[in-house]
Amino acid sequence: GESVGLHLPTLSVQEGDNSIINCAYSNSASDYFIWYKQESGKGPQFIIDIRSNMDKRQGQRVTVLLNKTVKHLSLQIAATQPGDSAVYFCAENIQGAQKLVFGQGTRLTINP
Amino acid sequence: DTAVSQTPKYLVTQMGNDKSIKCEQNLGHDTMYWYKQDSKKFLKIMFSYNNKELIINETVPNRFSPKSPDKAHLNLHINSLELGDSAVYFCASSRTSGETQYFGPGTRLLVL
Numbered sequence: 001g002e003s004v005g006l007h008l009p010t011l012s013v014q015e016g017d018n019s020i021i022n023c024a025y026s027n028s029a030s031d032y033f034i035w036y037k038q039e040s041g042k043g044p045q046f047i048i049d050i051r052s053n054m055d056k057r058q059g060q061r062v063t064v065l066l067n068k069t070v071k072h073l074s075l076q077i078a079a080t081q082p083g084d085s086a087v088y089f090c091a092e093n094i095q096g097a098q099k100l101v102f103g104q105g106t107r108l109t110i111n112p
Numbered sequence: 113d114t115a116v117s118q119t120p121k122y123l124v125t126q127m128g129n130d131k132s133i134k135c136e137q138n139l140g141h142d143t144m145y146w147y148k149q150d151s152k153k154f155l156k157i158m159f160s161y162n163n164k165e166l167i168i169n170e171t172v173p174n175r176f177s178p179k180s181p182d183k184a185h186l187n188l189h190i191n192s193l194e195l196g197d198s199a200v201y202f203c204a205s206s207r208t209s210g211e212t213q214y215f216g217p218g219t220r221l222l223v224l
Contacts (some may be wrong), residue, residue: 034212042156043116043215044204087153098209099145099168102155 010110019080021106023073023090032093034100035064035075039086047075047088077108085110115139116216118203124222125193127199132189133219135203143167144186145204146178155202161186162209193223 013019025033036044050057050064050073056066057064063076073090087107091100118135125131137144145168146158160168161196166179175191186203200220 032210036114036215041218043204043217046212046214050214059155091154091208095210098162099157099160100210100213105155 009104010019010107012111013080015082015112016079018052019077019084019101019108020094021075021077021088021090021108023075023103025073025090025092025103026070027092027094027101028068028071029095031095033064033066034050034091034093035062035073036089036091037084037086038089038105044089080108080110082110082112084108116203116205118201120217120219121217122220122222124224127193127195127223129193130189130191131193131200131221132187133203133221134187135216136183136185137154137203137214137216138184139205139207139214140194140204141207141214142183143206143209143211144183145206146186147200147202147204149200149217149218151197152201159186159188160209167209190203193221195223197221198223208212 006067018042034049035047037047048064050066055066061078065074087105089105091104119134145160149155149158158172159178161180163183175187180186201217202218203216206213
C-alpha cells in the first residue's frame with residue numbers, strides 16, 4: 001500500500017531558526033526521493049531531490065538527508081524566513097512503479 | 113512562459129453535470145499526470161500518460177476519463193459529477209515516468 005508518511009503534521013518555528021521536517025517510508029525498493037513545497041492556493045513546487053545512492057544533498061538553505069537503514073528522509077531548512085511557511089511533502093519513487101507516492105504533508109509555520 | 117498550465121482555475125457546478133479540465137505543458141516532457149488533493153491536503157495520483165498512452169489508472173471511477181491529444185496536453189473529463197468529487201485537481205508533467213514532476217497551479221472544483 002501507500003508507504004510514505006510524516007511524523008508531524010504541523011511544525012512552528014521562529015523566524016531565523018532552523019527547521020527539520022521528517023518523513024518515513026517503508027518501501028526498500030524506492031530509489032528516488034523528492035521534497036515539494038506547497039504554498040496556499042498554489043501547486044506543489046520542487047525543492048530538492050536525492051537518489052538512493054546518496055545520503056545527503058544540499059541546496060540553497062535546504063539539505064535533504066536520507067537514512068536507508070531506517071527508511072527515513074528529512075528536510076532541513078536553515079535560517080527560516082516567512083516565505084518558508086507552507087505545506088511540505090516528501091515523495092518517493094518506487095522503482096518500476098512509474099509513479100511518485102506522496103506523504104501526508106507537514107504544515108510549517110514561521111513565527112515572526 | 114508558464115511551464116504547466118491548467119484551466120479553469122475555479123470550477124463551481126451542480127451535481128450531475130459533466131465538466132472538463134484542461135492541462136498543457138511546454139517543457140517538452142513525455143509524461144503527464146492528474147492528481148486529486150482532498151481537504152486534508154493528501155495528494156493521490158489518478159492517471160498517468162506517457163507519450164499519449166495511458167500507463168497508470170489508479171482505480172478511478174469510470175466517470176473520470178482522461179484524454180491526451182498530444183504529449184503536451186492531458187485533459188480530464190468528468191461525467192455525472194458527485195459531491196465527493198469536490199477537491200483540487202493538479203496536473204503535472206515529468207521528462208519521463210519516475211522523474212521529478214512539475215505541477216500546475218491546480219483547478220479548484222466545487223460540486224453543489
